[in-house]
Amino acid sequence: MRQGWLLFLAIVALGTAIAVFVWAGWWWPAILAAFGGGWLVATSRVMPSSHMRSRLAELERELAVAQQEAAVAAKAKSAFLAHVSHELHSPLMTILGYSELLLEDVQNGTAQTDQTITWLQRIYDSGKQLLELIDNMIVLARLEVGDIEVYHDRWSLGLLLDELEKTILPLAQQRHNRFAIDLEVDPAIIIEGDRAKIRQILLQLLHNATKFTQDGTITLRVSLKSSTEGSALLNLTVSDSGIGMSDDQLDLLFEPFTRFDEVLTPRYDGVGIGLALAQRLCLAIGGSIAVTSQPGKGTTFFVSIPVTPVSVSTSVER
Structure with a gap:
């Protein structure tokens, strides 16, 4: 807005100067005023003010910070996916492995009580580990969006x-x-x-x-x-x-x-x-x-x- 007023005042001053010089018969000063005023008007359009330069510098700094934060977030996301994959993979492999062994023993009629109990316990423990991880992630997601209830039991x-x-x-x-x-x-x-x-x-x-x-x-x-x-x-x-x-x-x-x-x-x-x-x-x-x-x-x-x-x-x- 301020630049618009400055441009308007510059044009008015230029027109006034040219009119005065022409009226007085001073053609050379009028020509110089026209060229000088044109340069003034042109530069007023292309040269940013000190306020604009400060704002541009501030925006550049904010952009650099945002890019850095995005890079950190991307790295954290990749690390998270790697960790979650590992935490899910290990108990799942345990469950599948011992389930397969149990199935083979039952089909072959070679199941032994003590061994079966041990394998079932490991399957159960791995299932609990998976459930705890998934539950924690669900609760954290709900907390992040404020979707949580508070209870007052005794x-x-x-x-x-x-x-x-x-x-x-x-x-x-x-x-x-x-x-x-x-x-x-x-x-x-x-x-x-x-x-x-x-x-x-x-x-x-x-x-x-x-x-x-x-x-x-x-x-x-x-x-x-x-x-x-x-x-x-x-x-x-x-x-x-x-x-x-x-x-x-x-x-x-x-x-x-x-x-x-x-x-x-x-x-x-x-x-x-x-x-x-x-x-x-x-x-x-x-x-x-x-x-x-x-x-x-x-x-x-x-x-x-x-x-x-x-x-x-x-x-x-x-």
């Missing part, structure tokens, strides 16, 4: 912790780790909150701790702090003495499909959605999550979730 804190211990302890022992639960609250207390999501948050954090800790210690600390009237904060701390993370890694920790162990991929399985899922579940139920870590010294996650403590004598909805 449950025993002690029973939930017992269930977690039975699940995590064998995994910790496989890597020669010690697993401990440090309680600062009565385990018999009944809590009202979203049990399924709290359980999944803890499972993701504890699985992560067992995966990256060898010959160390994994600790789950649980406390309950009163906040407003009738409600409280369920504080959960998951700490390990594992490999830890750098500050740069912490900045990307909760990004989906992010893995920091590309060189060590055969050693650490997973597609990189566990911590992203834990963070989004925590936020979905009104909680918060933070993390501290040092390379070689371990990692600690701090989770706070609003819940409602209920009298122990109150019936529990299952």
